[in-house]
Amino acid sequence: MSIKEKIKTAASIIHSSNYIVVFSGAGMSTESGIPDFRSPGGLWSKYDPGEYAEYSAFLSHPEKFWTMHKELSQTVLEASPNLGHKSLVTLEKEYRKLKAIITQNIDFLHSRAGNSNVLELHGSGQTACCLSCGTEFYYTDIQKQLDEGKEVPKCPKCEGLIKPNVVLFGESLPSNVFQQAIAEISSADLLIIIGSSLTVYPAASLPSMALDTGARIIIINDEATMMDHQADVAIHGKAGVILPLILEELRNIDS
Template structure:
């Protein structure tokens, strides 16, 4: 059912939230756009201006690694200034109320953690851009450490094993994190309401989780300005601003 207006959509969503015991949010870029984080895929998004650098290219080329880090540091002020929006805060309120055990996210901006979710309750399918990791041994690095070395001599290597250091995100061609995928699958199969928020639902395998939840008997709500391929599966579709839609659910 597509909500005819935002008021009726919010009312129906409220009824579904009240009736649910286990709610799992599945969030995409749209929940963070009001926070100043630009979308990647939409017209005018980052990937329309800069071709994504695939993982194998990052590994093989110092030039590609330098360009990857140049782009990341060019975005530093944007990421640093971003604060959780109404959507993040509403989900955090439901998390504190015991309705949400964890959030599944395609986002890399750390805003769910900032909103009040415990870090181990944020299942990051595509990683996190607020720190770095060695692609070999997995050692974590602070971005300040990377920036100092990048300014001196370009993209750095790990001080332990010598392999390249990369933002702790998942690039095209890079293996999805097994633990996160397994936990997301378990949550999707065990919830009785999954709310997909601000995701185009076109990036696989992540886009499969709403379908997985629906197949396991959960109700499915999709909140997204644009239509998605899974709208026909949903029990409720709200095509309105995410902050306006979820704002009423922000607790005190």
């Protein structure tokens, strides 16, 4: 099938679906200027995650974590939603077909774009929490301490250690979010997998649940994934290019 035919097929599948759930990964955000952490030049090629992003390492050497996180946050805060994110807003607000987005990304670009039901499996860099007293903060408030030269931000209330609400290596996924993701997938008649190589577990186990419940599957990813052969259609390309083309086809069907 040519890419054009695949895009037409994807549009007609979307047209005949009523409860669409999206599962997104790093490839969703690369066009917004956030490189895949696992890619060459990505965050993990510069900072060994075992040393900088492991929960136990965070507790013993929070200054290392914050060196890495400061750089990551700057990239995230400077990024803005791309045409792929915006297309998903259209699918939710205009077509009223998209019911939930399950994401592995911590960049909160889906909610910044305007989607309302975003399930962040790996947490979000938008907020942070004191590990001692549990007070929640906006990251931008914490950042002030870093800008003032503090190596490790401390809770203004109790001087406790503050951790951004992102899931570190060695931490389990937030179970309530994971349960909600499972519930959304079991309601879905179509799952669109975008920008995920489907290699990071347990998040990557969710798409195979959609197969079990009989949902149709569309994959949009730069490279082949291990689920391509099980998808109704797998399109290789960038989300910010492919999604607007699918929407254009969808408009043709409707008119």
